[in-house]
Amino acid sequence: MTDASSPSVARVALTALTLTDFRNYAHLALKLDGRSVVLVGANGSGKTNLLEAVSFLSPGRGLRRAPYDTVARSGGSGGWTVHAELETASGPVAIGTGIAPDAGGPRSRRIRIDGEDASSSDALLSHLDVVWLTPAMDGLFTGPAGDRRRFLDRLVMGLDPAHGRNATRYEKAVRHRNRLLEDPGADAGWFDAIETEIAQHGAAIAAARADLVARFRNAIDAIPPDASAFPRAHLALDGDFEARTDGADAQERAETFRRLLSEGRPRDRAAGRTLTGPHRADLVVTHADKAMPAAQASTGEQKALLIGLILAHAELIADANRRAPVLLLDEVAAHLDPNRRAALYDRLERLGGQIFMTGTDPILFEAIGERAEIFHVADGRLAPGA
Numbered sequence: 001m002t003d004a005s006s007p008s009v010a011r012v013a014l015t016a017l018t019l020t021d022f023r024n025y026a027h028l029a030l031k032l033d034g035r036s037v038v039l040v041g042a043n044g045s046g047k048t049n050l051l052e053a054v055s056f057l058s059p060g061r062g063l064r065r066a067p068y069d070t071v072a073r074s075g076g077s078g079g080w081t082v083h084a085e086l087e088t089a090s091g092p093v094a095i096g097t098g099i100a101p102d103a104g105g106p107r108s109r110r111i112r113i114d115g116e117d118a119s120s121s122d123a124l125l126s127h128l129d130v131v132w133l134t135p136a137m138d139g140l141f142t143g144p145a146g147d148r149r150r151f152l153d154r155l156v157m158g159l160d161p162a163h164g165r166n167a168t169r170y171e172k173a174v175r176h177r178n179r180l181l182e183d184p185g186a187d188a189g190w191f192d193a194i195e196t197e198i199a200q201h202g203a204a205i206a207a208a209r210a211d212l213v214a215r216f217r218n219a220i221d222a223i224p225p226d227a228s229a230f231p232r233a234h235l236a237l238d239g240d241f242e243a244r245t246d247g248a249d250a251q252e253r254a255e256t257f258r259r260l261l262s263e264g265r266p267r268d269r270a271a272g273r274t275l276t277g278p279h280r281a282d283l284v285v286t287h288a289d290k291a292m293p294a295a296q297a298s299t300g301e302q303k304a305l306l307i308g309l310i311l312a313h314a315e316l317i318a319d320a321n322r323r324a325p326v327l328l329l330d331e332v333a334a335h336l337d338p339n340r341r342a343a344l345y346d347r348l349e350r351l352g353g354q355i356f357m358t359g360t361d362p363i364l365f366e367a368i369g370e371r372a373e374i375f376h377v378a379d380g381r382l383a384p385g386a
């Protein structure tokens with residue numbers, strides 16, 4: 001794999017972060033020197049909340065998948081803001097997001113870039129990529145397929161910003177068809193129209209996912225098995241639609257999907273929902289070094305696999321976008337023995353991006369040395385030093 005810290009990979013770093021009424025932060029004005037950031041503090045002090053604020057600098061609902069109104073501080077105005085100054089290869093960029101106190105619902109947030117309103121949060125991807133790993137992802141390999149699909153779609157979005165928009169349109173069209181399935185008077189022409197739309201978006205989604213899986217495999221296979229402190233993961237897609245369209249080109253995929261939908265109307269009507277398509281796919285993760293399903297690995301192995309997967313993904317983004325992502329690692333260091341921690345910090349240094357890391361004990365971060373700024377977090381406030 002290309003060493004992401006080569007000069008042609010740009011670095012993006014937050015140099016300031018300002019929060020108002022975000023979770024347990026009434027007001028935070030943080031100046032950063034651009035190095036990585038370590039947050040040390042007791043449980044419930046606000047470490048994950050700060051990472052979550054940074055995750056809102058990318059499209060979507062952040063690392064907790066929280067409805068936008070729920071991150072507003074209890075007892076605050078009802079609105080919230082996150083503002084960041086970025087140092088990028090093309091100069092400084094100011095990014096802001098948030099909701100107003102009277103936003104009236106959880107569905108949308110405002111995005112501002114250099115003082116101008118952006119029409120979509122996808123615009124953030126022009127300036128930075130944010131990748132995260134949190135304890136909430138620990139059950140990814142054994143939990144519901146929907147979690148793995150969402151995870152996969154985030155991976156895809158790191159390389160293909162249009163994917164999120166496609167997925168939203170696709171899901172909307174599938175919901176529309178599901179309503180038609182429940183309507184005994186629904187006209188065949190209405191089905192034809194919505195199925196054509198579903199097939200177009202669905203084929204694009206399946207193609208983008210298949211492309212990510214293939215690129216991921218190439219990147220993973222380029223790492224010699226004993227060259228990483230973390231196990232290597234292989235990804236594969238599993239699903240009825242995926243199996244029937246494996247290797248097909250875009251037009252064949254869309255045509256096959258449209259036919260499957262059309263033929264499946266009686267079955268789907270009986271089920272009350274659309275039973276074929278990318279919304280039913282699963283992401284299969286394998287421990288490549290042991291040729292074993294990730295779901296069968298031990299708890300510690302699953303965590304190590306997940307770390308390896310996220311690192312490989314961050315490296316893939318750096319390689320593809322020629323820009324190292326900002327990486328948020330929540331409570332990762334605590335799971336590693338000192339050798340693996342040191343290996344992690346070295347690999348992060350090679351990645352070349354700004355990393356935000358959390359932990360309850362400063363000893364976890366001793367091996368980082370001068371590569372990071374350390375802050376102590378207590379009760380929604382930050383102070384320099386551990």
Ligand SMILES: Nc1ncnc2c1ncn2[C@@H]1O[C@H](COP(=O)(O)OP(=O)(O)OP(=O)(O)O)[C@@H](O)[C@H]1O
Pocket residue numbers: 022023024025041042043044045046047048049050070071072073074360
């Ligand atoms: N909307 C909100 N308004 C005010 N406080 C909130 C809000 N949401 C969460 N909190 C508070 O934030 C605190 C949790 O912060 P956070 O999850 O960042 O902790 P942490 O430092 O990561 O802890 P841990 O080490 O346990 O993961 C809790 O005390 C919680 O009550």
